[in-house]
Amino acid sequence: MTEDEVEVGVGPWVGPWPTDDRYDPELLEHGDRRNVVDRYRYWTREAVVADLDLRRHDFHVAIENWQHDMNIGTVVRTANAFLARAVHIVGRRRWNRRGAMVTDRYQHVFHHETVEDLLAWARSEDLPIVGIDNLPGAVPLESVELPRRCVLLFGQEGPGLSEPARAAASLVCSIAQFGSTRSINAGVAGGIAMHAWIRQHA
Known part of the structure; x- marks a missing residue:
């Protein structure tokens, strides 16, 4: 790939899938190309929002x-x-x-x-x-x-x-x-x- 063609994110999950319900089976199977920090890779949108809600500023x-x-x-x-x-x-x-x-x-x-x-x-x-x-x-x-x-x-x-x-x-x-x-x-x-x-x- 050229510098302009570098893919964002990560590909399909390698190895046994996590059982945590925060993970999205669709993303685990196909990869996560979203613009999110690594902490939230493969998480569902709802799980990301719920975690952010615990830490939002005032x-x-x-x-x-x-x-x-x-x-x-x-x-x-x-x-x-x-x-x-x-x-x-x-x-x-x-x-x-x-x-x-x-x-x-x-x-x-x-x-x-x-x-x-x-x-x-x-x-x-x-x-x-x-x-x-x-x-x-x-x-x-x-x-x-x-x-x-x-x-x-x-x-x-x-x-x-x-x-x-x-x-x-x-x-x-x-x-x-x-x-x-x-x-x-x-x-x-x-x-x-x-x-x-x-x-x-x-």
């Missing part, structure tokens, strides 16, 4: 989706990588899953029609909303202590956080930038903010 991620944002898939994929408790899509129910690279199969994703619906849910869970946007008066993310239990809320690509989202946030954090553009991609901002939480609490 932050949620929410992103507004009023114009069918192409970055939501990237946010979901990053939330899976940093083991967010859940991702919340606010606005349109439909979103482009391509960027998620099937990680939405392992990440809890919920939908809220409006920011007010998200806020009502967050209040019921006693979770503060932390907005991420470069707005006047925002606190630099690099210098703030993020709450351990919180919802990191990101706005639509372009306009950023909507007015209702800004009003809902108990804290708004900005990400330091040094170039000519006034904003960065929502998917990138999501990764930076999630990693900031990880550095402080994980």
